Amino acid sequence: MTRSIIPFGPQHPVLPEPLHLKLTVEDETVVEAIPALGYVHRGLEGLAQRRDYHQMIYVVERVCGICSCIHAMCYCNAIEKLMGLEVPRRAKYLRVIWSELHRVHSHLLWLGLFADAFGFESLFMNLWKIRERVMDINEATAGNRVIVSTNIIGGVRRDISEDWLKQILKDITEIEQQLKPMFDVMTNDYTIKKRTVGKGVLSKELCHQLGAAGPTLRGSGWAQDVRQLKYEAFDELDFEPVVEYDGDCYSRNKVRFRETFQSLEIVRQAINRIPSGELAVKPKGNPDGEIAFRVEQPRGELFYYVKCNGGKNPERVRIRTPTFANIPPLLAMLPGAQLADVPVLALSIDPCISCTER
């Protein structure tokens, strides 16, 4: 049988991002996949030496536009721990609200793109229509739709008024009602099941060996969620990691959809329990020492290592993003797959290339 090499990307209709895979195929079956990275590399970590540690927040927010709030939250947490700052409770709750809203819009975005990947155009349109409500909340509360820039070192930049908290409660109830029929379609539709069930199976052991993170890991039966470490206000909020056991595209899909409902529930809890009080404490001096901090991003575990030397710039900021951890599982599930399934498989790890390459 003759082998041929087919390039997938960097400009591909299914992905908004330049992921490049060199696929070796025998007839229609993929034999080997080699990733070629670096199309989005900007040298962002190197900027840490040129920006002071306040300016660095705005740089790390632009690691990834989809989960910008969570990147900034992780970086701020690391610096706050170094400086020994006690962030006010209200600020912690506001951070939870914005970061969970980011998770909701990120998952809805992904679910829409996933529907588009197997040609379910109307589901894509419907999910993105619902997502628009979340973007409106972001714009109304933070002033920008995508990059909200609400985190500062020591707290948050702005408050959400009582009226708006009530409005958000009303909005998320409506979003939930609109999402429920979509969940039925996603989980019961014959075509979707045909395209996802049993495709790209990762066993529980393999998933752990390859170091998968986030919904990819939870789709294979591991109940691991970094939010259980109780950072920010998660110590006062009730939630359980969402787990599915089959390890195929259908499971990962289901994990993300159920997590969307879970995040909406967390926002509701946070709004009901939010205390009043200060928004931020003022940082004094410069941080000194080194620290690692991790949070749960929509795609999995996000890890920040920050080293400061008492000067006004951080000495080193190292970022490990979940997609970087999820590329080995993707390469493990591609061999043996049909060429037509490659877009579905590639999307099932929710790749965020700008995170990975920075």
Place this chain on the structure above:
Amino acid sequence: MKFDLQKWINEGRLKSPWVVHFNCGSCNGCDIEILDCLTPVHDVERFGIINVGNPKQADVLLVSGTVNHRNKTALKNIYDQMQHPKAVIAIGSCGLSGGIFYDAYNVVGGVDKVIPVDVYVPGCPPKPEQIIDAVLVALGKLKASLEKSDEAPGQETAPAAGEQPAA
């Protein structure tokens, strides 16, 4: 009246411009806003704008993000594959000048360092309304260049700005 084939083609081009999108080192912020334009709330299809995957079929190139040393050849390739007349729209602060990453080591700068740009859309990220407006402005420029090429037949519509490949 004589049937003018060229005029008929030109009208068709302006009626329904097809866009191709290339992410060129963007943080996804601009990309999701571009995709947002296609969805029911903004719905660019009412202007006849369709997002296609193939640059050979497209009239308008949407570029988001900074250009870096690796993807500048990919960007140039996509631009060269597009048929004349074509318009390029640089989206977001990064596409304009490099934005917040202007002094990072792997950043060449704005999109106009590699290919000529017709419309610049500022913002980090710009709102979908701004992007739709930019496509319509680009259409105006296309129309002007088509009329110009009609007056001087036989001449291919040349790109407006000088191409300056980055070192």
